[in-house]
Amino acid sequence: MNTLSELRDRFEKVLSELTPTPDPFVAMIKPTQDAAFGDFQANCAMPLAKQRGTNPRSLAAEIVGKLDVTDLCHPLEVAGPGFINIRLKDEWLIERINNIVSDARLGIELATKPKRVVIDYSAPNVAKPMHVGHLRSTVLGNALYRVFKFCDHQVVGDNHIGDWGTQFGMILFGYKNLLDVSAFESNAVGELARLYRLVSQLSTYHDAKAELPETIKQHEQYREQREGLEKESDQHQGDKDFAKDLKTTRANEAQWNQQIVALKRIIADIESSSLLKNLADTHPQIAELARLETAKLHAGDEENTRLWNQFVPQCLAAIQGIYDRLDIRFDTTHGESYYNPMLANVVEEMQTKGLAVESDKAICVFIPGNAAPFLIRKSDGAFTYATTDLATIRYRVKDLNADTMIYVVDTRQSEHFRLLFETARLWGYVDRQFVHVNFGTILGKDNKPYKTRSGDTVGLESLLDAAVAKARQIVNENDDRKKDDAGNPTPELDDVTRAAVAETVGIGAIKYADLRHNRESDYVYDEDKMLATTGDTATYMQYAYARVCGIFRRGAINRETLRNEAGHIRFTHPSERALSLQLLRFSEALDGVLSECRPNILTDYLFTTANSFSTFYQECKVLKEQDAAIRTSRLLLCDLTARVIATGLELLGIKTCEQM
RNA sequence: GCGCCCAUAGCUCAGCUGGAUAGAGCAACGGAUUUCUAAUCCGUAGGCCGGGGGUUCGAAUCCCUCUGGGCGUACCA
Numbered sequence: 001m002n003t004l005s006e007l008r009d010r011f012e013k014v015l016s017e018l019t020p021t022p023d024p025f026v027a028m029i030k031p032t033q034d035a036a037f038g039d040f041q042a043n044c045a046m047p048l049a050k051q052r053g054t055n056p057r058s059l060a061a062e063i064v065g066k067l068d069v070t071d072l073c074h075p076l077e078v079a080g081p082g083f084i085n086i087r088l089k090d091e092w093l094i095e096r097i098n099n100i101v102s103d104a105r106l107g108i109e110l111a112t113k114p115k116r117v118v119i120d121y122s123a124p125n126v127a128k129p130m131h132v133g134h135l136r137s138t139v140l141g142n143a144l145y146r147v148f149k150f151c152d153h154q155v156v157g158d159n160h161i162g163d164w165g166t167q168f169g170m171i172l173f174g175y176k177n178l179l180d181v182s183a184f185e186s187n188a189v190g191e192l193a194r195l196y197r198l199v200s201q202l203s204t205y206h207d208a209k210a211e212l213p214e215t216i217k218q219h220e221q222y223r224e225q226r227e228g229l230e231k232e233s234d235q236h237q238g239d240k241d242f243a244k245d246l247k248t249t250r251a252n253e254a255q256w257n258q259q260i261v262a263l264k265r266i267i268a269d270i271e272s273s274s275l276l277k278n279l280a281d282t283h284p285q286i287a288e289l290a291r292l293e294t295a296k297l298h299a300g301d302e303e304n305t306r307l308w309n310q311f312v313p314q315c316l317a318a319i320q321g322i323y324d325r326l327d328i329r330f331d332t333t334h335g336e337s338y339y340n341p342m343l344a345n346v347v348e349e350m351q352t353k354g355l356a357v358e359s360d361k362a363i364c365v366f367i368p369g370n371a372a373p374f375l376i377r378k379s380d381g382a383f384t385y386a387t388t389d390l391a392t393i394r395y396r397v398k399d400l401n402a403d404t405m406i407y408v409v410d411t412r413q414s415e416h417f418r419l420l421f422e423t424a425r426l427w428g429y430v431d432r433q434f435v436h437v438n439f440g441t442i443l444g445k446d447n448k449p450y451k452t453r454s455g456d457t458v459g460l461e462s463l464l465d466a467a468v469a470k471a472r473q474i475v476n477e478n479d480d481r482k483k484d485d486a487g488n489p490t491p492e493l494d495d496v497t498r499a500a501v502a503e504t505v506g507i508g509a510i511k512y513a514d515l516r517h518n519r520e521s522d523y524v525y526d527e528d529k530m531l532a533t534t535g536d537t538a539t540y541m542q543y544a545y546a547r548v549c550g551i552f553r554r555g556a557i558n559r560e561t562l563r564n565e566a567g568h569i570r571f572t573h574p575s576e577r578a579l580s581l582q583l584l585r586f587s588e589a590l591d592g593v594l595s596e597c598r599p600n601i602l603t604d605y606l607f608t609t610a611n612s613f614s615t616f617y618q619e620c621k622v623l624k625e626q627d628a629a630i631r632t633s634r635l636l637l638c639d640l641t642a643r644v645i646a647t648g649l650e651l652l653g654i655k656t657c658e659q660m
Numbered sequence: 661g662c663g664c665c666c667a668u669a670g671c672u673c674a675g676c677u678g679g680a681u682a683g684a685g686c687a688a689c690g691g692a693u694u695u696c697u698a699a700u701c702c703g704u705a706g707g708c709c710g711g712g713g714g715u716u717c718g719a720a721u722c723c724c725u726c727u728g729g730g731c732g733u734a735c736c737a
Contacts, residue, residue, distance in 0.1 A: 033679090033683085034680080034681085037680075041679090041680090043678095043679055043680095046679075046718085047678095047679095049717095050716090050717080056717080080679090081680085081717060081718075082717095123737095125737080162737060164737095165737050166736060167736085336737085359734080360734075360735085361735090364734070370663095371663080371733080371734095372663090372732095372733060373734055374734085375734050379735060384734095384736085384737080386737095388737090411664090411665080412731060413732090413737095414664070414665090414731090414732080415732060415733075416732095416737095440665090440666095447730095477699095478697095481698095482697075485694080485695095516673085516674090517673070517674090518675090520665085520666095521666080521673080521674095522730080524672065529671095529672070532685090532699090533699040534686080534699070535685045535686060536684070536686090540699075540700095542699090543700085546697075546699090547700090550696085551696065551697090554697095555696080596676070598676085600674080601676080604684085607685090608684095611701095615700095615701065615702090617696085617700080617701085618692095618701045618702085619701085621696065623696040624696050625696090659697090
């Protein structure tokens with residue numbers, strides 16, 4: 001049991017005498033924000049005193065009087081309006097830290113009630129190469145997957161790939177009409193991706209052409225309205241409603257203007273190339289024809305099915321390359337196509353249960369309190385991703401026996417998931433837990449969604465390459481800088497090792513930069529910052545780890561043997577105590593990650609841990625320590641630190657290297 | 661129109677169910693080096709937590725309102 005749980009247990013015994021609902025008060029025992037107040041603090045006396053109508057300070061004193069904690073902490077102090085400050089005894093900390101020295105799990109207990117969890121993450125589209133938009137779901141989902149698994153929950157990582165939608169029709173149409181045969185022979189997936197982009201571009205071109213006149217009309221309308229309002233504005237000085245009106249009109253005008261610019265750009269992109277213009281002219285119905293290909297595929301058309309069976313494995317193999325590089329694995333990869341045979345039945349069931357009704361020829365679930373319906377069959381008879389998601393839920397409950405289903409998906413789909421979960425509950429899945437682990441957008445330095453300079457989405461592969469290349473430079477510089485006592489250069493890493501370190505550092509930097517942010521926030525993608533050699537980066541922790549490995553290498557010390565020897569950790573310097581306390585808090589960090597699905601709690605913990613270690617390492621000699629017992633104690637602390645950091649990083653999907 | 665989210669140091673961001681003097685990192689400035697890997701450590705400075713009101717012992721956090729931004733709004737997934 002971790003320190004915090006132990007304390008809470010002790011408090012609960014006392015608090016339950018004072019209130020029938022001790023839980024929220026027990027939860028108010030937490031690590032101190034400021035070390036000056038001790039190691040932990042209990043803030044429960046104030047609200048409890050309010051509930052009971054007594055004096056908070058005297059209640060705090062009463063709680064302190066009843067608590068039996070003399071074995072683990074110094075006498076408790078009541079401070080301020082009724083805070084209870086808790087300072088752990090060194091003996092107790094020492095006992096705890098020595099307990100985990102030889103514990104393979106570093107004091108992390110297995111879940112007492114393992115859940116059956118399905119984590120749905122990454123979910124790329126087979127039709128197009130993975131891009132920066134897939135990064136967060138992939139990295140975040142995988143980190144959660146690892147933490148759940150480490151804590152012994154039964155987890156299924158499922159990659160719900162998009163292999164069945166409209167985009168696939170575009171590939172089929174492209175393949176049949178626009179194929180570059182030699183390109184396809186040399187790089188099938190690349191050519192398919194090109195075809196997808198091309199068909200998609202041509203069809204948005206026609207859409208844009210069709211939309212433009214109406215868009216211009218709308219813009220005109222708002223422009224006129226705005227001008228009219230501006231003329232009258234003198235007569236409406238101080239009229240709030242009028243001002244608001246004018247503002248909205250201006251905003252609308254600007255918005256439509258933006259739309260015009262966007263459409264014109266799409267059109268210009270095609271028309272500036274005679275080749276593209278020609279293609280566009282020869283395929284005016286391209287969008288419709290692509291949709292037809294999708295429909296044929298869904299209807300079981302022989303040729304399209306054959307092509308689908310040919311393309312999907314190829315595309316998956318290409319995506320797998322990125323997953324291998326990112327060290328990401330799934331237990332199942334059930335794409336949308338997997339659920340296709342179940343969709344008709346889902347709609348039927350929803351209808352017979354009276355949950356779904358026809359509206360405008362479409363089949364919808366209307367959920368009380370929600371304006372937007374949940375559309376499960378389109379007016380043309382095709383199913384939607386809502387239908388697939390419902391079929392997926394049924395599958396995950398019935399076949400996988402999942403009690404918790406986690407979706408790691410962009411926050412923009414919040415409404416979809418709200419409706420989906422609501423529908424699932426109406427459908428009868430009331431005893432299952434559905435969680436939308438939503439996340440924000442990755443922005444460029446212009447604070448707009450991250451794009452290349454020309455406005456294209458950034459491919460994931462090139463993102464990784466760029467980071468690794470940059471890391472390689474840093475690795476080179478750093479290794480070249482190493483010198484011996486006489487000042488002669490002594491680089492330690494050969495070329496192969498440098499390349500491996502660069503890969504670890506570069507990929508780690510990207511993952512860490514993503515995970516350290518609160519997932520719900522947007523964040524600015526900044527390669528320089530994530531690969532900075534100073535500060536809160538993966539590199540900082542990887543470096544701390546490598547330093548420890550260096551100690552054992554130079555000292556020729558076998559870590560296994562060390563752990564099994566008679567020595568133990570003792571405190572001779574405050575930094576040793578601080579580091580130990582920090583190492584003992586690993587499980588608190590993991591609890592936090594699990595309860596909120598927030599890996600940034602773990603990154604924060606690891607940064608603090610690496611920092612505590614660096615401070616300790618600055619203050620305390622290890623190999624050079626003369627006193628054998630102290631030396632062993634410090635070596636044990638180093639070993640433990642390295643294991644905590646490596647384990648923590650591994651749970652985030654970030655690798656370490658012995659030397660860098 | 662309706663709905664959801666955001667605004668915290670010069671910059672990038674934390675801040676868990678309301679808790680003590682609002683924290684990191686970067687950048688700035690000042691220190692530490694016969695380096696057990698300085699990709700390090702220690703310190704200084706930097707804030708009306710967007711504005712206003714409310715709830716209470718106590719608010720960055722909860723409620724209302726205004727301002728400024730983002731996103732979503734039935735047949736794309």
